[in-house]
Amino acid sequence: MVIGMALRCPIVSVLGHVDHGKTSLLDRIRKTRVTKREAGGITQHIGASEIPTDTIKRISKDLLGMLKADLTIPGILVIDTPGHEAFTSLRKRGGALADIAILVVDINEGFKPQTVEAVNILKQNRTPFIVAANKLDLIPGWNSVEGPFVLNFNEKKQHPNALTEFEIKLYENVIKPLNELGFEADLFTRVKDITKTVSIVPVSAVTGEGIPDLLVMLAGLAQKFLEQNLKLDVEGPAKGTVLEVKEERGLGKTIDAIIYDGVAKQGHYLVVGNPTGVVVSRIKALLKPKPLDEMRDPRDKFKPVKEVAAASGLKISAPDLDTVIAGSPLRIVPKNKIEEAKKEIMEE
Numbered sequence: 001m002v003i004g005m006a007l008r009c010p011i012v013s014v015l016g017h018v019d020h021g022k023t024s025l026l027d028r029i030r031k032t033r034v035t036k037r038e039a040g041g042i043t044q045h046i047g048a049s050e051i052p053t054d055t056i057k058r059i060s061k062d063l064l065g066m067l068k069a070d071l072t073i074p075g076i077l078v079i080d081t082p083g084h085e086a087f088t089s090l091r092k093r094g095g096a097l098a099d100i101a102i103l104v105v106d107i108n109e110g111f112k113p114q115t116v117e118a119v120n121i122l123k124q125n126r127t128p129f130i131v132a133a134n135k136l137d138l139i140p141g142w143n144s145v146e147g148p149f150v151l152n153f154n155e156k157k158q159h160p161n162a163l164t165e166f167e168i169k170l171y172e173n174v175i176k177p178l179n180e181l182g183f184e185a186d187l188f189t190r191v192k193d194i195t196k197t198v199s200i201v202p203v204s205a206v207t208g209e210g211i212p213d214l215l216v217m218l219a220g221l222a223q224k225f226l227e228q229n230l231k232l233d234v235e236g237p238a239k240g241t242v243l244e245v246k247e248e249r250g251l252g253k254t255i256d257a258i259i260y261d262g263v264a265k266q267g268h269y270l271v272v273g274n275p276t277g278v279v280v281s282r283i284k285a286l287l288k289p290k291p292l293d294e295m296r297d298p299r300d301k302f303k304p305v306k307e308v309a310a311a312s313g314l315k316i317s318a319p320d321l322d323t324v325i326a327g328s329p330l331r332i333v334p335k336n337k338i339e340e341a342k343k344e345i346m347e348e
């Protein structure tokens, strides 16, 4: 008997070299302006936001036929990571959380040190990924417009020179370096088996070209992933990782976390690592960011909830969090599972 079994929302990490457009692409999808408010235009933390399936369906409506199945996932949780070289540990953490990933590459600049680093993180974790070949609008002569790339990629819409330029950049800057790192890769329209060949989706975060194609390919890969992995049981105690420890007015120290497995319940106990051991604390409140809001820069207030199923961003309010630091593993468990959880945390 399967009670309460539900498809877990897959975690999609966004990785790539600094300024290749990771946050801008997410801003475009979410209609947010997170990039504008980042100090120096540089992402310095791991971000998280939920993209509901309805949003994917709305943006990609003309292309859903490309998927040979119905879209059954409840949505995706996207994890934004910093591309600056100083943040290797955050990229590793973001990469380790991922079920699947989007590697963002500026199609004009091509592979850079942190692009290679990102690919190696994905390789190590055996994380399937697609490539967003961004800044398509900057290809000389390219006529970039909002909407599906597949409708804009032909002789009627593009000058022959622009098409040639595109093919050269696609090959030299994206396909070839991927081949050199051991991956088969091609333009997504030419890929026959997405589990064998890395799909490259040309996009522009500025014009919005290719965003429908990117989301459809992502949904397709997410669904393939979930079919092949039976880690779908969102029944057990929640497992997660601390993104940030934050002081909140009226709440004191709180934890911003990503829950990657199980269900978090209010009134249960938070068991979380700190530099000297484990902290156990009774949860006062669970607060969930609104769909399409970036957790680290939300438009709306977080909403108090009784329980949250993976995968999700989550703010946790509980006493005694002063010694907890970013990156620590956490569990949310009923009283009788505290000892077991402590042991797990010590071993992580």
Ligand code: GTP
Binding pocket: 016, 017, 018, 019, 020, 021, 022, 023, 024, 025, 035, 041, 042, 043, 081, 082, 083, 084, 104, 134, 135, 136, 137, 138, 203, 204, 205, 206, 207
């Ligand atoms: P980090 O998180 O700091 O690694 O950077 P990022 O990869 O998130 O890049 P970000 O979104 O901060 O974008 C960097 C710059 O590139 C910004 O000035 C964006 O406006 C610009 N940019 C992003 N995408 C595009 C695009 O498709 N076309 C053009 N022309 N500019 C873009």
Ligand code: NA
Binding pocket: 018, 019, 020, 041, 042, 043
């Ligand atoms: Na940036």
Ligand code: MG
Binding pocket: 022, 023, 024, 042, 043, 080, 081, 082, 083
């Ligand atoms: Mg960024």
